[in-house]
Amino acid sequence: LLLRMAQQKRRNATIDEIWQDLETGLGHIYRKEPMIPQRYMQLYTYVYDFCTAVSVHAGGAIPQQQQRNLIRVNHQNNKKGANLQNETDFVGSELYTKLSSFIRNHVESILKECRTRSGEDQLRYFTTQWDQFRFCSKVVDGIFAYLNRHWIKRELENGNNTIYVIYTLALVTWKQTLRDHMATNITAGVLDLIEQERGGITITSSLIKGVVDCFVELGIDEVVDSTSPETAKTVNPKLRVYKKMFEEKFIAATERFYMNEATTFLQGNSVTEYMKRVERRLNEEKDRCETYLNRSSLQPLARKCEEVLISKQLELFQNEFCSLLEEHRDEDLGRMYMLCERVEGGLDELRKTLEAHIQKQGLNALEKVKEQATNDPKTFVLTLLEVHTRYSKLVNGAFQNESGFVQALDKAATIFINKNCITHAEGSNAVSSSKCPDMLARYCDGILRKSAKNSEDTEMEELLNQVMVIFKYIEDKDVFQRFYTKKFAHRLVGSLSASDEAEQSMIGKLKQMCGFEYTSKMQRMFTDTGLSRETTDRFREKCANTNKVLGCDFNVMVLGANSWPSLGSSVPINLPYKLSTCVSEFSAFYSEIHQGRKLTWIFSHSKGEVVTHGFSKRYAFVAMTPQMAILLLFNESTEMDGATMLEGLQIKKEHLIPQLASLVKAEILKVKEGDVSNLDENTKLALNLDYSNKKMKVDLTKFVARSEVKQEQQEVHQHVEENRKMVIQAAIVRIMKTRKQMAHSLLMTEVINQLNSRFKPKIQMVKKCIDILIEKEYLARVEGQKDTYEYLA
Structure with missing residues (x-):
């Protein structure tokens, strides 16, 4: 109740x-x-x-x-x-x-x-x-x-x-x-506190956070602005009050503060010190935002700071960049990259400057060693590697492997590796397309060839990796392929390879970069040497079973003609009895196991060992087969003229003279009658019975007069030119078979793009190949369309 x-x-x-x-x-x-x-x-x-x-x-x-x-x-x-x-x-x-x-x-x-x-x-x-x-x-x-x-x-x-x-x-x-x-007064008070903190004064940051939290929560009733769809997408309506009452004024105050600071600081300090200040300021602003501002302010705050402190000073950075490169100040370069990377277009000029600088450094480095590097592949390659390694570390480190800087390094390296004082043809401004590939192939031969200074496996792998760094930039990779294959063949034939593993590793690296076709012949050459060992073992086994005595230790390498074009043609010669017996026996054996195959003996690349009995000491001479045949003639007489040798060996004069010159140079033979510098069939030679050498085993093969390097380059160049014509024609046919009809300019562009990884096709050569294919009726010009071709099935 x-x-x-x-x-x-x-x-x-x-x-x-x-x-x-x-x-x-x-x-x-x-x-x-x-x-x-x-x-x-x-x-x-x-x-x-x-x-x-x-x-x-x-x-x-x-x-x-x-x-x-x-x-x-x-x-x-x-x-x-x-x-x-x-x-x-x-x-x-x-x-x-x-x-x-x-x-x-x-x-x-x-x-x-x-x-x-x-x-x-x-x-x-x-x-x-x-x-x-x-x-x-x-x-x-x-x-x-x-x-x-x-x-x-x-x-x-x-x-x-x-x-x-x-x-x-x-x-x-x-x-x-x-x-x-009160909004204006409160915001002004907060901005004043922030400016004090920027000036190094300790403030009560909780006061700022309290005001910021207030402004943020006051957006509780805000809704999406249907009249401004763009703003609605970018701005959370709940933050509209915060941005209007505080953030807009805060960003404006930030701009004024840092514009004044940048101007004042640069008047009394270097650009590198300024960059350190900017780096510190940007970190401070980030911490400031995370400590007492709303996180939505981080991006507009950062953008404004970057605009004032970096974008407006880009010209200063760009002017300083080259000096930092010259002085190898990687830490400052890294700092400049980190700053310029934050603004749009900030890295463009730096990339161009880096490319020009690397190119200049590479060319200057080669100019300094020009005299030595011209004929020394090791000096040439190591100089290139030194420059590339220096700037590769810079790009990977300070520039964080950014794609634009990597591209700048690649462009610069391509130029200073292919077009420098070493590759320029002597006495002209023309660039020899074969010089750089030749030098690199010779360098490879030096590290892969057996010697007392051969590296350990791990060191060898590192050396091969360095080779591939330079190889990547070679424009005419087909020229390198030709030179390298020749050197590779000589190593295999002469059993001069440091190790089979190193040879296989190099082939694998080339295959990985250029594809299977690039290394297919090299791989078959390597396979041939392994099969040859098996064939020789079978031949020896048969001789043993049939009680045939050859009179000498005999090894044979059976090489496929299509895979070994670099060995040259056969040089006919009348061999001494013991050698001819071995050749005949093996030829018969091979015909039995491989019917239909024809053996062509390449005596100019064959070698053996002969022992002397006519000197004060007993020597063992390692000689090429023609050298051996000549030396064995002197068992019959210690003096002989060129004509007698030509008749006895049944060899052509142009093949005999270089062999005689090598033995004269080795001081085993001496000229009795005639001109030493101009040997011919009338020259009379005698065995040098006073011959003496500290070594008991003497390698005579190194005295054989090789073709001049220039002549070898011309031969390679001629072969490469012919091969390129076929490659270009094949590329044109492939493209036209797919497209059926194509404009001249588009066809040219696509052919060049397809072949760029192997070599840079010349415009005139591509045009010539198109004309050849028209003559062969693979292509035809479309009637009424002057610059258009069609594929003829």
């Missing part, structure tokens, strides 16, 4: 009476005065009664003596449901309006007090009051929960966008009042 009386008493109270007590309670809450739970529940109940009293009085009359009763029933309305709705709407609206007015007055009083303060004191008061207001508003939101769940919810569902849930109402009121009266 007492409970019903208390409820009846509350429900009979007027809005003014109830609001008076509610207002008192709200004041206690916003001032953070102590409040017992019963008081909190009393305030909650007031709100509840406001919203539910309608259902109690809707069916009966309200006493006439109560003025401005809580419920004003419209007695004229005939429908009780409509009466109930109208009365509920009135109560909710009245209560919401009074609360909104209270919050506005409270916020205005706070900000009024805030305006009386300044500087850090103002920010401290503002952030303290904000935190308190925010907390208290959540408490008030709980007290008005019933209003949120019913009247406010219904208003929102009906599309009334001027109504907010109570907590949002509190924040919106704070925002509106702040924007009208």
